[in-house]
C-alpha cells in the first residue's frame with residue numbers, strides 16, 4: 051500500500067521549546083491514523099509540518115509522495131482545532147463559497163446532508179449551535195472530496211448521537227480510500243476510528259500501534275472498582291480474594307486489579323461475605339485511556355490512590 055504521509059526525523063523548535071524532537075511515522079493510503087498526546091505535545095506542529103504550513107529545522111516530510119509545500123491543495127482537507135468562518139453566511143452559502151475555491155467540488159447540499167445539516171442549510175453560521183457549527187466546518191473540509199483529510203478535534207461540542215454519525219462518516223470516507231489523520235483528546239473517538247495510534251509526548255512519538263496492541267501492551271489489567279464512600283473502616287483483611295489479585299486502596303474505596311471477566315462474581319462475593327458496604331461496583335477493561343495515562347505519566351485526580359496495599363489475597 052502506498053505511503054501517503056511520511057515524517058522522517060522531524061525537528062522543530064520555537065525558541066527554547068522543542069515542539070518536535072525527531073518524529074518519524076508513515077501513514078498508508080486509506081488508513082485512519084490517530085494522534086494523541088497532552089496539550090503542548092507537538093501535535094499541531096506535526097500536522098503543520100505534514101501540510102507544509104510550517105518549516106522544520108531538520109528531517110523530511112512528504113505528503114502524497116511530494117514536498118508538503120508543493121502538494122496540490124485540491125487533494126487535501128484540513129479541519130483546524132479553532133476555525134471560525136464568516137458568521138453571516140448560511141451553512142449552504144458557506145459550503146458553496148468553499149466549493150467555489152476548487153476546480154472540482156461536490157454539491158453543497160450533498161455535503162451538508164452528509165454531516166447532518168440539511169435542515170439547517172439556510173441558517174446563518176452564527177446562529178447554528180456549537181455542535182452544528184462544528185459540523186459545518188467539517189462540511190467545508192469535505193467539499194473538495196479530499197484524498198487526505200486532517201481532522202483536529204473534529205467532534206468537540208457535538209452531541210453523542212451526532213458524534214457517532216460523524217464517526218460513521220469518517221469510517222466510510224476511509225473505506226472509500228481517503229487517508230485520515232485524526233488528532234483528538236477523545237480516547238473513545240480514537241479507539242473507535244483509528245487503525246493505528248501514535249502517542250506524542252514532549253515532541254517525541256512515544257509509541258505507535260494498533261489500538262488493541264497498545265492496550266494489550268500498556269493498558270494494564272482489568273479491574274474491579276469498589277466504591278465504599280463512608281465506610282472508613284473498610285477491613286481488606288477480611289475480604290478473601292483470589293491470591294493472584296492485587297488491591298489498591300483509594301480515597302473512596304478499593305480497586306482490585308487482575309479481575310478477569312470470569313472472576314467478577316467471586317470477587318464481588320468476597321466483598322459481600324466480608325460484609326463490606328459498597329455504593330457501587332464497576333468492572334473496567336483497560337482501553338486507550340489507560341495506555342495514554344500510563345505512557346504520559348498523567349493521572350486523573352480521582353484515580354490517585356490514597357494508599358496502596360498489595361495484599362495478594364489471603365493465604
Ligand SMILES: Nc1ncnc2c1ncn2[C@@H]1O[C@H](COP(=O)(O)OP(=O)(O)OP(=O)(O)O)[C@@H](O)[C@H]1O
Pocket residue numbers: 064067068069087088089090091092093094095096131
Ligand atoms: N507559533 C508558536 N510560537 C511559539 N511556540 C509555539 C508555537 N506553536 C507552538 N508552540 C509551542 O510548541 C509546543 C507544541 O505546541 P503544539 O501546538 O504543537 O502542541 P499540541 O500538541 O497541538 O497542543 P494542544 O493539544 O494543546 O493543541 C508548545 O509548547 C507550544 O507552546
